[in-house]
Amino acid sequence: VVVIDPDRGFTHVLGERFEAQGWLCTAVAKPVSPPALVRLRPSALIVDASALGPCHESYLDEVCARLPMLAVTVCTGPSSVAERVSALRLGVDAWVSKPCHPDELIAVVDATLLGNRPDGLAVVDAPAVRAELTIRAELHQAFVGGKSLELTSREFEILQLLAHADRVLRREEVYERVWGYAMADGDRSVDVFVRRLRQKLKAASPGWTYIDTHFGVGYRFAPAARVAERPRVAAGHSQVVHTSARSL
Amino acid sequence: MGLSQLLAPPGREYFALFEEAGANVLRAAELLDQMLASYPDQGELAAEILDCEHNGDRITHHLIQHLNNTFVTPIDREDIHRLAGALDNIVDYIEEVADYLGLYRVEAPMAQAQQMAKILRESCAEIAAALPLLRGFQDLRRHTIEINRLENEGDRLTREAIAALFNDGIDPMVVIRWKDLYERLEDAIDSTEDVANIMEGIVIKNR
Numbered sequence: 001v002v003v004i005d006p007d008r009g010f011t012h013v014l015g016e017r018f019e020a021q022g023w024l025c026t027a028v029a030k031p032v033s034p035p036a037l038v039r040l041r042p043s044a045l046i047v048d049a050s051a052l053g054p055c056h057e058s059y060l061d062e063v064c065a066r067l068p069m070l071a072v073t074v075c076t077g078p079s080s081v082a083e084r085v086s087a088l089r090l091g092v093d094a095w096v097s098k099p100c101h102p103d104e105l106i107a108v109v110d111a112t113l114l115g116n117r118p119d120g121l122a123v124v125d126a127p128a129v130r131a132e133l134t135i136r137a138e139l140h141q142a143f144v145g146g147k148s149l150e151l152t153s154r155e156f157e158i159l160q161l162l163a164h165a166d167r168v169l170r171r172e173e174v175y176e177r178v179w180g181y182a183m184a185d186g187d188r189s190v191d192v193f194v195r196r197l198r199q200k201l202k203a204a205s206p207g208w209t210y211i212d213t214h215f216g217v218g219y220r221f222a223p224a225a226r227v228a229e230r231p232r233v234a235a236g237h238s239q240v241v242h243t244s245a246r247s248l
Numbered sequence: 249m250g251l252s253q254l255l256a257p258p259g260r261e262y263f264a265l266f267e268e269a270g271a272n273v274l275r276a277a278e279l280l281d282q283m284l285a286s287y288p289d290q291g292e293l294a295a296e297i298l299d300c301e302h303n304g305d306r307i308t309h310h311l312i313q314h315l316n317n318t319f320v321t322p323i324d325r326e327d328i329h330r331l332a333g334a335l336d337n338i339v340d341y342i343e344e345v346a347d348y349l350g351l352y353r354v355e356a357p358m359a360q361a362q363q364m365a366k367i368l369r370e371s372c373a374e375i376a377a378a379l380p381l382l383r384g385f386q387d388l389r390r391h392t393i394e395i396n397r398l399e400n401e402g403d404r405l406t407r408e409a410i411a412a413l414f415n416d417g418i419d420p421m422v423v424i425r426w427k428d429l430y431e432r433l434e435d436a437i438d439s440t441e442d443v444a445n446i447m448e449g450i451v452i453k454n455r
Contacts, residue, residue, distance in 0.1 A: 184419075185360075188357050
């Protein structure tokens, strides 16, 4: 658990109580940069908005986007309804107003952790069907016509990540989320794994393309029938034409 | 071996062996370039690079054996020994890079390593083109100048590549693997400059 709070007395008590429960707690008075937070690989983040300053919304937005599995709780002083709603819409899991009892905060964090657990998600996530592809998170595998694609763990994580994002994901974002570290300049890991993923997708579902390359940016999951003569139509979406995109 | 063979100028044999070594160096560099460009899809090229390393050892062994068996050499014995060793070093470093990609379980290449392999291949092509010029101690400066330029480019690339590994938040395992591989690639490129310097020295002494 990472706690960002300038109140040292509060973080001391909180830290002791978390550690009594077997959690490793890191308390800091100043904001930890999102890349450094990725490196710490925490399960939960408790943050006092006053420690973040006026840019707290953009900070929370970036943290929630980079670490979707992180349980984020804002524990801060008086706030407006608009502030709380806005933060919760950004992806913050809970908002606790100070003054509060450490046990109350720990109980809220416990509840958010339970909600963010992968097995919790598996119950919520029904198999995602895109074109001929069925992505089954609970089996960590994808299928075409009931036949497994035999994806490796990394290949599946990349597929799931791309399939859940309704936008182009930068290579750096994919690497950070799947590998859990910042991507080194020049690292071709994402390209190599996407290439293998495409090979398996093409072998299992030759009539479709699934992943578009956006040169110099990254990848986008956009299932389309493999018909060279006609403009490609994304499954379940309106016609999509990527002038800068290439598909396999 | 007869007396006439011992005393006869045995230059052709040495030059032929150097040219063979040059072709072998170029072959190894081309294979590494191809391996890194397509990595990890053509991992089997590591075995072919290992064959080049064995071939290089065989050529060096022949050169040394020849040196031990003859009194008269077309160039300084020391230069023959140094040139054979420097050519062998290039292939050794290339083979180490290919082998360590597997040993370190590298999943994917780095763009900088691909660029360095390209520079190494170009430099080895210059060596292979320059070695036949040793026969008549002809001017090979255009090749050595190009090798020096490529070596400078390789130095710059290596430094930038290593510096990039120390950006915030990078997996320490990635740093360990690639710092080592970049340094071996740099050693290989540096060895091409050693070869260029030795060849230049031989021409200057014998013209």
